[in-house]
Amino acid sequence: MSVDAPVPAHGAGVTFVMPVLNERDYLERAVQTVLQQDVDGPAELVLALGPSSDGTTELARRLADDDPRIRLVDNPQADIPVALNLAIRSARHPTIVRVDAHSELAPGYTRQAIATLDRVRAANVGGVMRADGQTPFQRAVAIAYNSPVGLGGGAYHGGAPEGPAESAYLGVMRREVLEEVGLFDETIRRGEDWELNLRIRQAGYRVWFDPRLAVTYWPRESWRRLARQFFATGTWRGELVRRFGRQNSLRFFAPPALVLALIASVVLGGVQLTGLVSGIVSAVLSLAHLPLALYVICVLGFSATAGRSLRERGWLVVVLPTMHLAWGVGFLRGLLRGAKDTVDTSRLDRNTPLP
Known part of the structure; x- marks a missing residue:
């Protein structure tokens, strides 16, 4: 009540x-x-x-x-x-x-x-x-x-x-x-x-x-500051998951899942390029590339339709993965090691020229 x-x-x-x-x-x-x-x-x-x-x-x-x-x-x-x-x-x-x-x-x-x-x-x-x-x-x-x-x-x-x-x-x-x-x-x-x-x-x-x-x-006004901000935020979300578990919304787990999908796709791609797996086995394992491929299509499609100018569309292709991957990497770090003394360094210096 x-x-x-x-x-x-x-x-x-x-x-x-x-x-x-x-x-x-x-x-x-x-x-x-x-x-x-x-x-x-x-x-x-x-x-x-x-x-x-x-x-x-x-x-x-x-x-x-x-x-x-x-x-x-x-x-x-x-x-x-x-x-x-x-x-x-x-x-x-x-x-x-x-x-x-x-x-x-x-x-x-x-x-x-x-x-x-x-x-x-x-x-x-x-x-x-x-x-x-x-x-x-x-x-x-x-x-x-x-x-x-x-x-x-x-x-x-x-x-x-x-x-x-x-x-x-x-x-x-x-x-x-x-x-x-x-x-x-x-x-x-x-x-x-x-x-x-x-x-x-x-x-x-x-x-x-x-x-x-x-x-x-x-x-944030630059790519570097944006990446720093989202890495710090993701790290502290990982810490909050350590402290409070499933009281955190499921949506917070999407960026780290993307990071893991990227790692899996890169590792699998390397294995396939070396020829360690081939034929039907390689074809089946290629399904692991699907989540990343769908993500890339989503980013490109959203950027092309949501941006109001060519420069905005170009930046969106960079901004979206930066936000998601920086947050996801930070989340995994915070989940595994804790946030400890992590700070948002994007707030410490605003003298860098705007892009």
Whole structure:
């Protein structure tokens, strides 16, 4: 039986929390979309500042000097769950809105989210992540993000109906529930939102998806950063499978299955080329190439139809396998060895020119 989350008094206020690390090119616009939100009662934005090297910290301080609603807390460890907990602990209001410095809230996002929280008595509500891009590469990544072909069809990547959810993108949360379940687990560097929502659901509270909520997300700007991001994310998903087993969705196992299919196909191809097997045996074993062949056909077909320009189509042919294989290799590493001290190094340096 579900437990109703507490509903704060009308106008009790909202605290937006945002981890920040090397986001100079995105931070100001992200902050603007937060400060433009229409909410009942007081609002504040807490920026948890990691040790940036691109001028982000100086920009954040200037923004805070210009608007008293912005407060700063230091996050020398740089880890996202640590940043979120620091910001939540310093929050002054009972409703917490998580914001990513790489994202932009749609007008009316917070008001709609709070109305949904009140209506369904959920502890956390999230909406749709609408990826977008400024270059052909980034737009190709956005197309992959917005399609089940790219990220496997999680509710917040597509058009799922409103209702209970496994997790929530970013999330608008009741602080009282967060404190009850122990805030974010600081030992988990990626997938921390999924694990938090698992504990929220295990405590009996509702996690809710509302497709009327929309957040614009700006993906990584280069192939190297994308590969690093997905390798780290996959590694931590492998760690989460080690910790929580089948409480993880089956869709998380598709990328590692692709990696294993690729390895099997390469090994079999080598055996066939050396002539160690031939005739009927070789023909039968060739069926092992079928999954990889179907995957290649799917990637080429999707890229040709989903890309809006020749450059986007070309990048999609690169982006999709990069996302899937980097994630899958990371997953297998995390599953076999654990994530240990794996970090998302794509966040550490944003001085590389865009492709």
